[in-house]
Amino acid sequence: MPADPTVHEVSMRWADLDSLNHVNNVVYLDYAAESRAMLVDDGLVRADEQVSRIAIDFLRPLLLSPRPVQVWSTREGDDLTQEIRSTGSAAVFARVVTTLGARSEVKRHPATEEALPSRVRRSDLDPTGSVSTTKMFELFQEARILFVAGRLTSMSPGRFVVGRVDVSFGEPMLWRAEPYAAQNRISRIGDSSVTIESQLTADDVVLAQCNTVMVGFDLEAQTSRRLSDEEKAEFAGSAD
Template sequence: MRHVYQCPLRWADLDPLQHVNNVKYLDYLQDARVDFLRTIAPGLRADAASDAVEALVVVAHDITYAAPLALHRSVDVECWISEVKAATFTISYEIVTRVGEQRVVHASASTVLTPFVFAEQRPRRLAAEERALLKGWIENPTPSTPLPPMRPHLTPAGHYDLNVRFSDVDAYGHVNNVTFLEYLQEGRIAFTAELRNQLEPQDRTSVVVARTRIEYVRQMHHRVEPYAVVSWIESIGNRSMVVESEIRDGDVVHARASVVLVFFDPETQRSAAPSAAMRALVESRVAPAGR
Protein backbone atom coordinates (compact mmCIF):
# COMPACT_ATOMS: atom_id res chain seq x y z
CA MET A 1 0.00 0.00 0.00
CA ARG A 2 1.39 3.39 -1.00
CA HIS A 3 0.58 6.91 0.06
CA VAL A 4 0.78 9.42 -2.80
CA TYR A 5 1.69 13.05 -2.14
CA GLN A 6 1.34 15.56 -4.96
CA CYS A 7 4.35 17.81 -4.50
CA PRO A 8 4.43 21.24 -6.17
CA LEU A 9 7.67 22.28 -7.88
CA ARG A 10 9.20 25.75 -8.00
CA TRP A 11 11.12 27.47 -10.78
CA ALA A 12 13.93 28.15 -8.29
CA ASP A 13 14.42 24.38 -7.86
CA LEU A 14 16.20 24.20 -11.24
CA ASP A 15 19.96 24.09 -11.67
CA PRO A 16 22.04 25.43 -14.62
CA LEU A 17 21.24 22.25 -16.60
CA GLN A 18 17.51 23.19 -16.34
CA HIS A 19 16.85 20.09 -14.25
CA VAL A 20 15.74 19.97 -10.62
CA ASN A 21 18.90 20.16 -8.51
CA ASN A 22 19.70 16.93 -6.70
CA VAL A 23 19.48 18.62 -3.30
CA LYS A 24 15.88 19.71 -3.92
CA TYR A 25 14.70 16.11 -4.13
CA LEU A 26 15.15 15.87 -0.35
CA ASP A 27 12.77 18.82 0.07
CA TYR A 28 10.15 16.85 -1.86
CA LEU A 29 10.76 13.75 0.24
CA GLN A 30 10.48 15.76 3.44
CA ASP A 31 7.14 17.27 2.43
CA ALA A 32 5.85 13.86 1.36
CA ARG A 33 7.06 12.22 4.56
CA VAL A 34 5.31 14.78 6.76
CA ASP A 35 2.06 14.35 4.81
CA PHE A 36 2.37 10.55 4.93
CA LEU A 37 2.92 10.39 8.68
CA ARG A 38 0.22 12.95 9.45
CA THR A 39 -2.14 10.63 7.59
CA ILE A 40 -1.15 7.23 8.96
CA ALA A 41 0.42 7.98 12.35
CA PRO A 42 -0.42 11.44 13.68
CA GLY A 43 1.02 10.48 17.06
CA LEU A 44 4.48 10.17 15.52
CA ARG A 45 5.19 13.82 14.98
CA ALA A 46 7.14 14.43 11.78
CA ASP A 47 6.71 18.20 11.44
CA ALA A 48 8.72 20.80 13.33
CA ALA A 49 7.32 22.64 16.34
CA SER A 50 9.32 24.63 18.87
CA ASP A 51 7.27 23.28 21.80
CA ALA A 52 7.49 19.61 20.81
CA VAL A 53 8.44 17.22 23.62
CA GLU A 54 9.58 14.66 21.09
CA ALA A 55 9.59 14.21 17.33
CA LEU A 56 10.88 11.96 14.62
CA VAL A 57 14.41 12.76 13.53
CA VAL A 58 16.23 11.58 10.44
CA VAL A 59 19.00 9.04 10.95
CA ALA A 60 19.96 8.52 7.29
CA HIS A 61 18.94 9.15 3.68
CA ASP A 62 19.72 7.08 0.59
CA ILE A 63 18.63 8.46 -2.77
CA THR A 64 19.32 7.16 -6.27
CA TYR A 65 18.67 9.48 -9.21
CA ALA A 66 17.17 7.65 -12.18
CA ALA A 67 16.09 10.31 -14.70
CA PRO A 68 16.41 14.11 -14.89
CA LEU A 69 13.38 16.02 -13.66
CA ALA A 70 12.36 19.11 -15.61
CA LEU A 71 9.99 21.77 -14.32
CA HIS A 72 6.42 20.51 -13.86
CA ARG A 73 3.53 21.96 -11.92
CA SER A 74 3.88 19.02 -9.53
CA VAL A 75 5.27 15.51 -9.16
CA ASP A 76 3.90 12.50 -7.31
CA VAL A 77 5.91 11.20 -4.38
CA GLU A 78 4.84 7.65 -3.52
CA CYS A 79 5.60 6.60 0.06
CA TRP A 80 5.50 3.32 1.95
CA ILE A 81 7.16 1.60 4.91
CA SER A 82 9.97 -0.80 4.02
CA GLU A 83 11.34 -1.73 7.46
CA VAL A 84 10.32 -1.49 11.13
CA LYS A 85 12.85 -2.18 13.89
CA ALA A 86 12.89 -1.68 17.65
CA ALA A 87 13.79 2.01 17.63
CA THR A 88 13.79 2.96 13.94
CA PHE A 89 11.70 2.55 10.83
CA THR A 90 12.35 3.22 7.16
CA ILE A 91 10.16 5.07 4.68
CA SER A 92 10.81 4.35 0.99
CA TYR A 93 9.78 6.59 -1.88
CA GLU A 94 9.59 6.97 -5.62
CA ILE A 95 9.38 10.38 -7.27
CA VAL A 96 7.19 9.94 -10.34
CA THR A 97 5.77 11.87 -13.28
CA ARG A 98 3.15 10.55 -15.66
CA VAL A 99 2.53 11.41 -19.30
CA GLY A 100 -0.55 9.54 -20.47
CA GLU A 101 0.07 5.88 -19.67
CA GLN A 102 3.82 6.37 -19.23
CA ARG A 103 5.11 6.35 -15.65
CA VAL A 104 8.62 7.77 -15.21
CA VAL A 105 10.52 7.21 -11.96
CA HIS A 106 12.95 10.08 -11.46
CA ALA A 107 14.38 8.90 -8.14
CA SER A 108 14.02 6.16 -5.58
CA ALA A 109 14.95 6.79 -1.97
CA SER A 110 14.68 5.76 1.64
CA THR A 111 14.81 7.55 4.98
CA VAL A 112 15.56 5.97 8.35
CA LEU A 113 13.78 7.74 11.25
CA THR A 114 13.70 7.41 15.02
CA PRO A 115 11.54 9.01 17.74
CA PHE A 116 13.71 11.45 19.68
CA VAL A 117 13.06 12.76 23.22
CA PHE A 118 14.37 16.33 23.36
CA ALA A 119 14.50 16.69 27.15
CA GLU A 120 16.76 13.66 27.40
CA GLN A 121 18.54 14.16 24.06
CA ARG A 122 18.13 10.52 23.10
CA PRO A 123 16.10 8.33 20.78
CA ARG A 124 13.43 6.02 22.21
CA ARG A 125 12.10 2.63 21.20
CA LEU A 126 8.91 2.41 19.18
CA ALA A 127 5.87 1.33 21.20
CA ALA A 128 4.19 -1.93 20.24
CA GLU A 129 1.14 -0.12 18.85
CA GLU A 130 3.37 2.18 16.78
CA ARG A 131 5.22 -0.77 15.28
CA ALA A 132 1.93 -2.51 14.49
CA LEU A 133 0.54 0.61 12.79
CA LEU A 134 3.68 1.11 10.69
CA LYS A 135 3.85 -2.54 9.69
CA GLY A 136 0.41 -2.18 8.13
CA TRP A 137 2.02 -0.02 5.44
CA ILE A 138 4.95 -2.32 4.66
CA GLU A 139 5.62 -3.01 0.99
CA ASN A 140 8.67 -4.74 -0.46
CA PRO A 141 10.38 -5.27 2.93
CA THR A 142 13.95 -4.06 2.57
CA PRO A 143 16.60 -3.96 5.30
CA SER A 144 18.39 -0.63 5.66
CA THR A 145 22.15 -0.79 5.23
CA PRO A 146 24.38 1.70 7.05
CA LEU A 147 27.31 3.35 5.36
CA PRO A 148 30.50 1.32 5.74
CA PRO A 149 33.17 2.87 7.96
CA MET A 150 34.96 5.75 6.28
CA ARG A 151 38.68 6.41 6.23
CA PRO A 152 38.97 10.17 5.78
CA HIS A 153 41.79 11.45 3.59
CA LEU A 154 42.25 15.04 4.71
CA THR A 155 43.99 17.49 2.38
CA PRO A 156 43.93 21.30 2.11
CA ALA A 157 42.16 20.99 -1.26
CA GLY A 158 39.38 18.95 0.35
CA HIS A 159 38.69 21.44 3.17
CA TYR A 160 35.78 23.87 2.87
CA ASP A 161 34.77 26.41 5.55
CA LEU A 162 31.04 26.20 6.14
CA ASN A 163 29.02 29.00 7.70
CA VAL A 164 25.51 28.16 8.93
CA ARG A 165 22.91 30.72 7.97
CA PHE A 166 20.19 31.76 10.40
CA SER A 167 17.56 30.58 7.89
CA ASP A 168 19.08 27.07 7.87
CA VAL A 169 17.71 26.40 11.36
CA ASP A 170 14.29 24.77 11.79
CA ALA A 171 11.71 25.10 14.56
CA TYR A 172 13.65 22.63 16.73
CA GLY A 173 16.59 25.06 16.80
CA HIS A 174 18.80 22.71 14.76
CA VAL A 175 19.98 22.78 11.16
CA ASN A 176 17.33 20.99 9.08
CA ASN A 177 18.37 17.60 7.69
CA VAL A 178 17.80 18.73 4.09
CA THR A 179 20.26 21.60 4.53
CA PHE A 180 23.08 19.18 5.39
CA LEU A 181 22.93 18.03 1.78
CA GLU A 182 23.37 21.61 0.59
CA TYR A 183 26.47 21.90 2.79
CA LEU A 184 27.91 18.71 1.34
CA GLN A 185 27.18 19.94 -2.18
CA GLU A 186 28.99 23.22 -1.50
CA GLY A 187 32.06 21.42 -0.18
CA ARG A 188 32.06 18.87 -2.99
CA ILE A 189 31.71 21.50 -5.72
CA ALA A 190 34.60 23.51 -4.29
CA PHE A 191 36.69 20.32 -4.15
CA THR A 192 35.92 19.16 -7.71
CA ALA A 193 36.23 22.71 -9.10
CA GLU A 194 39.81 22.77 -7.83
CA LEU A 195 40.45 19.66 -9.94
CA ARG A 196 38.70 21.00 -13.04
CA ASN A 197 40.65 24.26 -12.88
CA GLN A 198 43.86 22.28 -13.40
CA LEU A 199 42.61 21.02 -16.77
CA GLU A 200 42.29 22.63 -20.16
CA PRO A 201 38.65 23.40 -21.07
CA GLN A 202 38.49 20.58 -23.62
CA ASP A 203 39.53 18.04 -20.96
CA ARG A 204 36.87 18.98 -18.39
CA THR A 205 34.27 16.21 -18.41
CA SER A 206 31.02 17.14 -16.66
CA VAL A 207 29.59 15.09 -13.79
CA VAL A 208 26.09 14.50 -12.42
CA VAL A 209 25.01 12.99 -9.11
CA ALA A 210 23.78 9.40 -9.41
CA ARG A 211 23.41 8.41 -5.77
CA THR A 212 23.72 10.10 -2.38
CA ARG A 213 23.91 8.38 0.99
CA ILE A 214 24.10 10.46 4.16
CA GLU A 215 24.12 9.57 7.84
CA TYR A 216 23.43 12.13 10.56
CA VAL A 217 25.66 11.84 13.61
CA ARG A 218 25.18 15.06 15.63
CA GLN A 219 23.02 18.17 15.51
CA MET A 220 24.32 21.43 14.09
CA HIS A 221 23.40 24.93 15.24
CA HIS A 222 23.65 28.49 14.04
CA ARG A 223 26.89 30.12 15.22
CA VAL A 224 29.54 32.59 14.13
CA GLU A 225 32.40 30.08 13.87
CA PRO A 226 32.42 27.96 10.71
CA TYR A 227 32.13 24.20 10.58
CA ALA A 228 34.12 22.34 7.94
CA VAL A 229 33.20 20.05 5.05
CA VAL A 230 36.08 17.70 4.24
CA SER A 231 35.94 15.71 0.99
CA TRP A 232 38.10 13.14 -0.74
CA ILE A 233 37.91 10.80 -3.74
CA GLU A 234 37.37 7.24 -2.57
CA SER A 235 37.46 5.50 -5.97
CA ILE A 236 37.09 5.93 -9.73
CA GLY A 237 35.48 3.55 -12.23
CA ASN A 238 35.06 3.54 -16.00
CA ARG A 239 32.36 6.24 -16.00
CA SER A 240 31.96 7.27 -12.38
CA MET A 241 33.76 8.18 -9.19
CA VAL A 242 32.86 8.13 -5.51
CA VAL A 243 33.40 11.25 -3.40
CA GLU A 244 33.09 10.86 0.37
CA SER A 245 32.66 13.74 2.79
CA GLU A 246 32.24 14.57 6.45
CA ILE A 247 30.86 17.68 8.12
CA ARG A 248 33.12 18.38 11.09
CA ASP A 249 33.79 20.66 13.99
CA GLY A 250 37.45 19.90 14.59
CA ASP A 251 37.58 16.17 15.24
CA VAL A 252 33.84 15.94 15.96
CA VAL A 253 31.82 14.51 13.04
CA HIS A 254 28.26 15.80 12.51
CA ALA A 255 27.43 13.93 9.30
CA ARG A 256 29.07 11.66 6.75
CA ALA A 257 28.14 11.03 3.15
CA SER A 258 29.06 9.03 0.07
CA VAL A 259 28.16 10.39 -3.37
CA VAL A 260 28.44 8.60 -6.71
CA LEU A 261 29.25 11.06 -9.51
CA VAL A 262 28.78 9.92 -13.12
CA PHE A 263 30.83 11.49 -15.89
CA PHE A 264 28.33 13.03 -18.28
CA ASP A 265 28.10 14.39 -21.83
CA PRO A 266 25.63 17.34 -21.84
CA GLU A 267 25.15 17.08 -25.62
CA THR A 268 24.05 13.44 -25.66
CA GLN A 269 22.57 13.58 -22.13
CA ARG A 270 24.31 10.26 -21.42
CA SER A 271 27.12 8.96 -19.27
CA ALA A 272 30.57 9.16 -20.83
CA ALA A 273 34.13 8.15 -20.07
CA PRO A 274 36.21 11.04 -18.67
CA SER A 275 38.92 12.54 -20.81
CA ALA A 276 42.33 10.92 -20.45
CA ALA A 277 43.67 14.02 -18.71
CA MET A 278 40.79 14.13 -16.25
CA ARG A 279 41.09 10.41 -15.47
CA ALA A 280 44.80 10.77 -14.81
CA LEU A 281 44.22 13.74 -12.50
CA VAL A 282 41.39 12.03 -10.58
CA GLU A 283 43.41 8.82 -10.23
CA SER A 284 46.27 10.83 -8.76
CA ARG A 285 43.88 12.14 -6.08
CA VAL A 286 42.21 8.86 -5.10
CA ALA A 287 42.72 8.31 -1.37
CA PRO A 288 45.55 5.84 -0.74
CA ALA A 289 44.63 2.32 0.36
CA GLY A 290 45.33 1.39 3.95
CA ARG A 291 45.30 4.97 5.20
Protein backbone atom coordinates in the same frame (compact mmCIF):
# COMPACT_ATOMS: atom_id res chain seq x y z
CA MET B 1 1.71 2.08 7.03
CA PRO B 2 -0.55 0.23 4.58
CA ALA B 3 1.01 -2.03 1.95
CA ASP B 4 -0.15 0.24 -0.88
CA PRO B 5 1.88 3.44 -1.42
CA THR B 6 0.66 6.69 0.06
CA VAL B 7 0.72 9.38 -2.64
CA HIS B 8 1.15 13.10 -2.00
CA GLU B 9 1.38 15.98 -4.46
CA VAL B 10 3.99 18.73 -4.10
CA SER B 11 4.13 21.84 -6.30
CA MET B 12 7.15 22.68 -8.48
CA ARG B 13 8.71 26.15 -8.67
CA TRP B 14 11.05 27.95 -11.07
CA ALA B 15 13.55 28.25 -8.22
CA ASP B 16 13.77 24.44 -8.13
CA LEU B 17 15.80 24.38 -11.38
CA ASP B 18 19.57 24.21 -11.86
CA SER B 19 21.72 25.64 -14.69
CA LEU B 20 20.61 22.83 -17.04
CA ASN B 21 16.92 23.57 -16.37
CA HIS B 22 16.61 20.30 -14.45
CA VAL B 23 15.29 20.12 -10.92
CA ASN B 24 18.26 20.68 -8.61
CA ASN B 25 19.42 17.53 -6.81
CA VAL B 26 18.80 18.99 -3.36
CA VAL B 27 15.21 19.89 -4.26
CA TYR B 28 14.28 16.19 -4.52
CA LEU B 29 14.99 16.05 -0.79
CA ASP B 30 12.63 19.00 -0.28
CA TYR B 31 9.90 17.07 -2.08
CA ALA B 32 10.54 13.98 0.04
CA ALA B 33 10.65 16.01 3.27
CA GLU B 34 7.39 17.78 2.40
CA SER B 35 5.73 14.41 1.81
CA ARG B 36 7.22 13.03 5.03
CA ALA B 37 5.62 15.92 6.93
CA MET B 38 2.30 15.01 5.34
CA LEU B 39 2.82 11.41 6.49
CA VAL B 40 3.18 12.78 10.03
CA ASP B 41 -0.07 14.71 9.58
CA ASP B 42 -1.68 11.49 8.31
CA GLY B 43 -0.46 9.62 11.39
CA LEU B 44 1.68 7.25 9.32
CA VAL B 45 5.04 8.54 10.64
CA ARG B 46 5.58 9.73 14.22
CA ALA B 47 6.67 13.33 14.65
CA ASP B 48 9.39 12.30 17.12
CA GLU B 49 11.06 9.79 14.79
CA GLN B 50 14.62 10.91 14.07
CA VAL B 51 16.24 10.65 10.64
CA SER B 52 19.50 8.72 10.87
CA ARG B 53 20.27 8.22 7.18
CA ILE B 54 19.05 9.31 3.75
CA ALA B 55 20.14 7.74 0.46
CA ILE B 56 18.90 9.03 -2.88
CA ASP B 57 19.32 7.58 -6.36
CA PHE B 58 18.88 10.01 -9.25
CA LEU B 59 17.35 8.02 -12.10
CA ARG B 60 16.47 10.62 -14.75
CA PRO B 61 16.30 14.43 -14.98
CA LEU B 62 13.05 16.11 -14.02
CA LEU B 63 11.99 19.22 -15.94
CA LEU B 64 9.74 22.05 -14.85
CA SER B 65 6.07 21.32 -15.36
CA PRO B 66 2.79 23.00 -14.38
CA ARG B 67 1.77 19.60 -13.03
CA PRO B 68 2.71 18.90 -9.40
CA VAL B 69 5.26 16.31 -8.41
CA GLN B 70 3.93 13.12 -6.88
CA VAL B 71 5.74 11.39 -4.01
CA TRP B 72 4.87 7.69 -3.60
CA SER B 73 5.77 6.53 -0.10
CA THR B 74 5.98 3.02 1.36
CA ARG B 75 7.48 1.90 4.66
CA GLU B 76 9.12 -1.33 5.74
CA GLY B 77 10.40 -1.28 9.31
CA ASP B 78 12.60 1.78 9.80
CA ASP B 79 13.03 2.44 6.06
CA LEU B 80 10.73 4.89 4.31
CA THR B 81 11.04 4.64 0.52
CA GLN B 82 9.77 7.58 -1.53
CA GLU B 83 9.62 7.66 -5.31
CA ILE B 84 9.52 11.06 -7.01
CA ARG B 85 7.25 11.05 -10.04
CA SER B 86 5.52 13.55 -12.28
CA THR B 87 1.74 13.57 -12.14
CA GLY B 88 0.35 11.44 -14.94
CA SER B 89 3.60 9.57 -15.54
CA ALA B 90 4.75 6.17 -14.26
CA ALA B 91 8.42 7.15 -14.65
CA VAL B 92 10.42 7.41 -11.42
CA PHE B 93 12.86 10.35 -11.44
CA ALA B 94 14.47 9.74 -8.06
CA ARG B 95 14.18 7.25 -5.23
CA VAL B 96 14.76 8.43 -1.66
CA VAL B 97 15.23 5.93 1.18
CA THR B 98 15.05 7.50 4.64
CA THR B 99 16.08 5.43 7.66
CA LEU B 100 14.25 6.47 10.82
CA GLY B 101 15.56 5.79 14.31
CA ALA B 102 18.36 6.60 16.69
CA ARG B 103 21.56 7.99 15.19
CA SER B 104 24.92 6.30 15.64
CA GLU B 105 28.33 7.86 16.07
CA VAL B 106 30.05 8.55 12.74
CA LYS B 107 33.76 7.81 12.77
CA ARG B 108 36.09 10.42 11.37
CA HIS B 109 38.17 9.41 8.36
CA PRO B 110 41.84 10.42 8.11
CA ALA B 111 42.22 13.93 6.70
CA THR B 112 43.96 13.83 3.32
CA GLU B 113 42.97 17.28 2.07
CA GLU B 114 42.70 20.75 3.53
CA ALA B 115 39.23 21.25 4.94
CA LEU B 116 36.86 23.75 3.32
CA PRO B 117 34.82 26.16 5.45
CA SER B 118 31.10 25.41 5.61
CA ARG B 119 28.97 28.26 6.94
CA VAL B 120 25.48 27.82 8.30
CA ARG B 121 22.70 30.35 7.75
CA ARG B 122 19.90 30.84 10.23
CA SER B 123 17.46 29.93 7.45
CA ASP B 124 19.11 26.47 7.36
CA LEU B 125 17.66 25.62 10.77
CA ASP B 126 14.60 23.46 11.39
CA PRO B 127 12.12 24.01 14.26
CA THR B 128 14.47 22.17 16.66
CA GLY B 129 17.26 24.70 16.03
CA SER B 130 19.40 22.20 14.12
CA VAL B 131 20.37 22.35 10.45
CA SER B 132 17.69 20.39 8.58
CA THR B 133 18.63 17.20 6.77
CA THR B 134 17.82 18.81 3.43
CA LYS B 135 20.09 21.78 4.15
CA MET B 136 22.89 19.40 5.17
CA PHE B 137 22.63 17.84 1.71
CA GLU B 138 22.99 21.35 0.33
CA LEU B 139 26.10 22.01 2.44
CA PHE B 140 27.62 18.75 1.19
CA GLN B 141 26.77 19.73 -2.39
CA GLU B 142 28.45 23.13 -2.03
CA ALA B 143 31.60 21.57 -0.56
CA ARG B 144 31.68 18.87 -3.23
CA ILE B 145 31.41 21.37 -6.09
CA LEU B 146 34.30 23.41 -4.71
CA PHE B 147 36.36 20.28 -4.13
CA VAL B 148 35.85 18.93 -7.66
CA ALA B 149 36.37 22.35 -9.26
CA GLY B 150 39.73 22.51 -7.52
CA ARG B 151 40.79 19.18 -9.03
CA LEU B 152 39.63 19.44 -12.64
CA THR B 153 41.04 21.88 -15.19
CA SER B 154 37.57 22.25 -16.69
CA MET B 155 34.23 21.96 -14.91
CA SER B 156 31.62 22.80 -17.56
CA PRO B 157 27.91 22.31 -16.80
CA GLY B 158 26.67 18.81 -17.59
CA ARG B 159 30.12 17.21 -17.65
CA PHE B 160 29.12 15.12 -14.64
CA VAL B 161 25.82 14.19 -13.04
CA VAL B 162 25.20 12.89 -9.55
CA GLY B 163 24.04 9.29 -9.57
CA ARG B 164 23.68 8.62 -5.86
CA VAL B 165 24.08 10.42 -2.55
CA ASP B 166 24.12 8.58 0.79
CA VAL B 167 24.25 10.62 4.01
CA SER B 168 24.53 9.30 7.57
CA PHE B 169 23.72 11.78 10.34
CA GLY B 170 25.50 11.98 13.68
CA GLU B 171 25.39 14.85 16.17
CA PRO B 172 23.02 17.77 15.50
CA MET B 173 24.49 20.66 13.53
CA LEU B 174 23.64 23.93 15.28
CA TRP B 175 23.96 27.51 14.12
CA ARG B 176 27.21 29.26 14.97
CA ALA B 177 29.12 32.20 13.55
CA GLU B 178 32.27 30.14 13.14
CA PRO B 179 32.25 27.96 10.00
CA TYR B 180 32.22 24.20 10.28
CA ALA B 181 34.80 22.11 8.42
CA ALA B 182 33.95 20.16 5.25
CA GLN B 183 36.46 17.39 4.56
CA ASN B 184 36.41 15.71 1.13
CA ARG B 185 38.39 12.88 -0.41
CA ILE B 186 38.21 10.59 -3.42
CA SER B 187 37.45 7.05 -2.29
CA ARG B 188 37.02 5.34 -5.68
CA ILE B 189 37.71 6.03 -9.36
CA GLY B 190 35.92 3.80 -11.86
CA ASP B 191 35.67 3.71 -15.63
CA SER B 192 32.69 6.05 -15.79
CA SER B 193 32.24 7.32 -12.25
CA VAL B 194 34.04 8.64 -9.19
CA THR B 195 33.02 8.36 -5.54
CA ILE B 196 33.60 11.26 -3.17
CA GLU B 197 33.49 10.81 0.59
CA SER B 198 32.74 13.96 2.59
CA GLN B 199 32.32 14.79 6.26
CA LEU B 200 31.01 17.84 8.09
CA THR B 201 32.85 18.23 11.38
CA ALA B 202 33.06 20.39 14.49
CA ASP B 203 36.49 19.93 16.02
CA ASP B 204 36.82 16.13 16.34
CA VAL B 205 33.08 15.41 16.14
CA VAL B 206 31.60 14.19 12.83
CA LEU B 207 28.15 15.70 12.34
CA ALA B 208 27.39 13.85 9.12
CA GLN B 209 29.08 11.79 6.43
CA CYS B 210 28.21 11.74 2.73
CA ASN B 211 29.18 9.34 -0.04
CA THR B 212 28.48 10.68 -3.53
CA VAL B 213 28.76 8.86 -6.85
CA MET B 214 29.41 11.27 -9.73
CA VAL B 215 28.96 9.88 -13.23
CA GLY B 216 30.61 11.16 -16.40
CA PHE B 217 27.90 12.54 -18.68
CA ASP B 218 27.60 13.35 -22.39
CA LEU B 219 25.33 16.38 -22.44
CA GLU B 220 24.65 16.23 -26.19
CA ALA B 221 23.80 12.51 -26.23
CA GLN B 222 22.17 12.67 -22.77
CA THR B 223 23.91 9.46 -21.71
CA SER B 224 26.67 8.43 -19.34
CA ARG B 225 30.22 8.31 -20.70
CA ARG B 226 33.61 6.91 -19.73
CA LEU B 227 36.01 9.13 -17.85
CA SER B 228 38.98 10.34 -19.87
CA ASP B 229 42.51 9.42 -18.82
CA GLU B 230 43.08 13.09 -17.99
CA GLU B 231 40.03 13.15 -15.69
CA LYS B 232 41.14 9.97 -13.94
CA ALA B 233 44.63 11.39 -13.45
CA GLU B 234 43.26 14.65 -12.02
CA PHE B 235 40.96 12.81 -9.63
CA ALA B 236 43.76 10.41 -8.67
CA GLY B 237 45.82 13.36 -7.51
CA SER B 238 43.64 13.40 -4.39
CA ALA B 239 42.90 9.67 -4.18
CA ASP B 240 44.12 7.52 -1.30
